[in-house]
Amino acid sequence: MSQPVSEAQRPMLEWIVGGIAAGIVAALIVYLGYKALEGEPSPPDLAAAVERIEQVSGGWLVRTTLNNSGGETAAAVLLKAELRNGTDIVEEREITFDYVPANSARKGAFLFTSQPATAEAIAFVVQGYSEP
């Protein structure tokens, strides 16, 4: 292949590969263009939920998922968990999530010394976030 070849001489395979790749890249561009024209994304919408409670040597581990259903990413999200007994707050814990991307979830865990009676005994408060 050291001579320039005319277009018709090029192997069919190259055109097929090129055509498929062009289709996928075009789909990507159309998708991004559509998303871009959709307008301003919604702000971060954060909600925490208990995933599982387990006993560890330091006390009780409450595995938690923080879900962001908004269209923007939240950074440095400070999440507080309150362990309640009726209306009394027994223990409070805080953790920071570095990033909770748009429409994504991140996981963490709180450590309590007393046993949570049920998952409902834990109340979450999202304190705030910064923009990445």
Next chain:
Amino acid sequence: MRSMQRGRDDAKPGKSSDDASSHSRVLKDFGRAAGGALIFSLPILMTMEMWALGFTIDRARLLLLVVLALPLLVILSRHIGFEETQSWRDDILDALVALGVGLVVSIAILLLFKVLGPAMSLDEVVGKIALQAIPASIGALLAKSQFAMQDDDAAPKEDTYGGEMFLMAVGALFLGFNVAPTEEMVLISYQMTEWHTLAMVLLSLLVMHGFVFAVGFAGGTEIGPDTPWWSELLRLTIPGYLIALLISVYLLWTFGRMDDASLQQMITAAVVLGFPASVGAAAARLIL
């Protein structure tokens, strides 16, 4: 041992010079490989995300990466090895040597940085070494043939279409691997809007096509004066960009950056990593 050697040398002077030159050649080869491993993997050896990934990376994904690395090295040796007539056995040997050099260099440097220590679990130590050894061994293999070009008179290998695609994949993997583990990849994707992402796709394509064009003229073989501009774009640039994107997705998934992410986050992160990967892919055709 030395006196024995000398005695034999004295007896057969002709043979001794052969021995000496083959010894120094082996030494040179290992030196080149170690140098290449260093050049290509030092940035990543000094990246703290890579140390953390050593114990956080999903073991199945790490295993897959290691399993894929060996055939990659063999095929790479096949494509850029200095002798056209090299046999598969030589290629496998070259790949294993590169892997060995990559391992030794990684272990030595990680020990030097005290990233490896006696208090660590075997699992952590193995994870850290395995992860670093892969880019280091690719570097070892690339350098071994790259640096050897000067004393090589053999005609350059014919480039097949599949070979070009493979070289682009290696280039994408190479530059991509150096930045993929860093937190910046996802951080940049969080900062960008869709407009930024779109602009990045177009810029990546433009840069790649620039390289494709430059190589076409440098080699003077592929692009004829009557070749329309869209021919190279469709046959090389766009498939090359897709390869860069796929490699990016694979690397991000391996390093756990795709976990619990939405489709849009995955696409944006892939486009961000796809930018250096596409530059690597396009440059590989020029350099390798």
